[in-house]
Amino acid sequence: MATSAAPPGRCDPRRTLELRGGDRGAGPVIYWMSRDQRSRDNWALLHAQDLALAARRPLVVAFALAPAFLGATWRQYAFMLEGLKEVESDLAALGIGFRLLTGEPPAAVAAFARREGAQTIVSDFDPLRVKRGWVENLCRRVSCPVVEVDAHNIVPCRIASPKLEFGAYTLRPKLRRLLGEFLTPFARVTAHPWNPPAAPATDWDRVAAGLKADRGVGPVEGLKPGPAGGEAALRRFVADRLAFYDEERNDPVADGQSNLSPWLHFGHLAPQRAALDVRAVDNVPAASRDAFLEELIVRRELSDNFCFYNPSYDAVAGFHAWARATLDAHRADPRERLYGAAELDAARTHDPLWNAAQTEMTRRGKMHGYMRMYWGKKLLEWTPSPEEALRLANLLNDRYALDGRDPNGYTGTAWCIGGVHDRAWGERPVFGKIRYMNDKGCKRKFDVAAYVRKSGSPTS
Numbered sequence: 001m002a003t004s005a006a007p008p009g010r011c012d013p014r015r016t017l018e019l020r021g022g023d024r025g026a027g028p029v030i031y032w033m034s035r036d037q038r039s040r041d042n043w044a045l046l047h048a049q050d051l052a053l054a055a056r057r058p059l060v061v062a063f064a065l066a067p068a069f070l071g072a073t074w075r076q077y078a079f080m081l082e083g084l085k086e087v088e089s090d091l092a093a094l095g096i097g098f099r100l101l102t103g104e105p106p107a108a109v110a111a112f113a114r115r116e117g118a119q120t121i122v123s124d125f126d127p128l129r130v131k132r133g134w135v136e137n138l139c140r141r142v143s144c145p146v147v148e149v150d151a152h153n154i155v156p157c158r159i160a161s162p163k164l165e166f167g168a169y170t171l172r173p174k175l176r177r178l179l180g181e182f183l184t185p186f187a188r189v190t191a192h193p194w195n196p197p198a199a200p201a202t203d204w205d206r207v208a209a210g211l212k213a214d215r216g217v218g219p220v221e222g223l224k225p226g227p228a229g230g231e232a233a234l235r236r237f238v239a240d241r242l243a244f245y246d247e248e249r250n251d252p253v254a255d256g257q258s259n260l261s262p263w264l265h266f267g268h269l270a271p272q273r274a275a276l277d278v279r280a281v282d283n284v285p286a287a288s289r290d291a292f293l294e295e296l297i298v299r300r301e302l303s304d305n306f307c308f309y310n311p312s313y314d315a316v317a318g319f320h321a322w323a324r325a326t327l328d329a330h331r332a333d334p335r336e337r338l339y340g341a342a343e344l345d346a347a348r349t350h351d352p353l354w355n356a357a358q359t360e361m362t363r364r365g366k367m368h369g370y371m372r373m374y375w376g377k378k379l380l381e382w383t384p385s386p387e388e389a390l391r392l393a394n395l396l397n398d399r400y401a402l403d404g405r406d407p408n409g410y411t412g413t414a415w416c417i418g419g420v421h422d423r424a425w426g427e428r429p430v431f432g433k434i435r436y437m438n439d440k441g442c443k444r445k446f447d448v449a450a451y452v453r454k455s456g457s458p459t460s
C-alpha cells in the first residue's frame, strides 16, 4: 500500500542527536526501547517511524532485557514485564514489530541489528551511567547510524542546559523559556504500512523464568503496570486529588501525592502527558496545579540534569565542595547511634517514625516523598560516614522502591546526604551545614502517630 512520504518530522529535531553515522542497511528501522516503555506519547518511536516511512521500511521495536539492573528485584522486573506485554500488543495493532532480546543489552541489540540489516537504530535518552555505557558500546558494534531521542524530558536535557545546574532556581527559568516550544500535544504513531516479517509472539513465561532477579522482594499488589495503568492512575489523580495537591502533598497521612512515579520511571506514562493533562485542568486551585507541575517538570528534569552532567551522581565525590568540606569537618563527630544494613533493611531502629517509612517502602514499594527526606537524612546520622549513608540509601531505595534506579532517586539521596540542590544551613554535629531534619519537625507538620499506624511496623 503506497503512502505519502514521511510527514514532516513529527519530533522536534532538537530532541534528536546522531550518536554515530554509518551505512544504512536494507532492513528495518529499529527503535531500541529502554527508558520510554510505551507506544503512545513517545517521541523516540515517532522519530523512528518517520525514518521508516521516509525509507519505506518496516519498523521494529527491540527491548533488551538485562539479566541484572542496578539491584532490581522481582518486584520491579514483574512490573516492567507486565508493561512490556501490553506494549507488544499495542505495537502489533499498528503493524510495528516487537522483539524481546536477552543477554547483555548492547551485544544483543548489535547482533539483532546486524542480522536484520538495520537501516538506522533509534535509542531513547537516559542519563544513567549504565545506560550511556550500553549505547556507547552499541555504537562501537554496529555500522549503521544510531540516533538518540530524548523522549522522557519535556525540554530535552541537552537543550535545557549545557551544564550542571546549581538548583531548581537556576534551571527553572531556562525550562520556562523553552516550555512553550516543547510542552506541545503529541503526534500519534500511525499504522505502519511496511510490516516486518512475522515473528513468534514473545514467550513471556519463559522470559520470566529465565530472570535471576531476587524473588525475595515480591510484586506490589493493587497496581496495574503498563501504559493503560499509568493513564488510569493519572486520570484518577486529576479527578480526585489534584485539587488538594498543594496542601496535602507533604502530609504522609493524607494520600496527597499523585503516586505516578512507578509508571513515570518505567516510561509507561510520559511526563509530558501528565503535564499536558494537568495544565488543561481549570477547576482546581492554580496553587495545586502549579505545585504539581513544579515537581513534575522542574524537579524531575533537574534530576536528569544532575545525573547527566555529574559523572559522580551516586557518590560523595559528586557533592559540591562546600558540602564535602563540611561533612569532612564532622567526620570524627561521635554518632549517637550506628545501624548496619540488616537493621535498617528490617526497620529495626529505635525510631518508630523511621521504621514506619522503611516499612511503607518494603511493603508498598513506595515511600511518601516527605518521609523520603527524613528517611535519607537519618541515614547520615546513624551510619559511620557519608559514603556509607549514601551507599545504604541507594541500596535500600533501589531494592524496594518501584520507582528506584532512577535519576530522581540518586538526586534525592544526594540532596539528603550531600545538600545537592540545597543551600548550607546552621552548622551542627555530624551534619555540618547540611540541612537537618528530626521527628520534632515532622510532628509539627503532620500526625506522626497516624502515619506510624498507617504504615505498620515490622512486627505488625
Ligand code: FAD
Pocket: 249, 257, 258, 259, 260, 261, 262, 264, 265, 295, 296, 297, 299, 300, 301, 303, 367, 368, 369, 370, 372, 373, 376, 393, 397, 401, 403, 404, 405, 406, 408, 409, 410, 412, 413, 415, 416
Ligand atoms: P508527586 O509528588 O505526585 O510528584 C509527581 C512527579 O514529580 C514524581 O513522580 C516525580 O517524577 C516528580 N517529582 C516529585 N518530587 C520530586 C523530587 N523531589 N525530585 C525529582 N522528581 C520529583 N523519585 C523517584 O522517581 N524515584 C526514586 O527512587 C526516588 N527516590 C528518592 C529518594 C530520596 C531520599 C528522596 C528525598 C526523593 C526521592 N525521589 C524519588 C523523589 C520524590 O520523592 C519522588 O519522585 C516522589 O515522591 C514520587 O511519588 P509521586 O509520583 O507520588 O510524586
Ligand code: FO1
Pocket: 033, 034, 035, 036, 063, 064, 065, 066, 067, 069, 072, 076, 077, 080, 105, 126, 127, 128, 265, 266, 402, 403, 404, 405, 406, 407
Ligand atoms: N532497561 C532496559 O533497557 N532493560 C532492562 O532489562 C531494564 C531492567 C530494569 C529493571 C528495573 C528498573 O527499575 C529499570 C530497568 N530498566 C531496564 C531501565 C528503565 O527502563 C529506565 O530506563 C531507567 O531505570 C531509568 O533511567
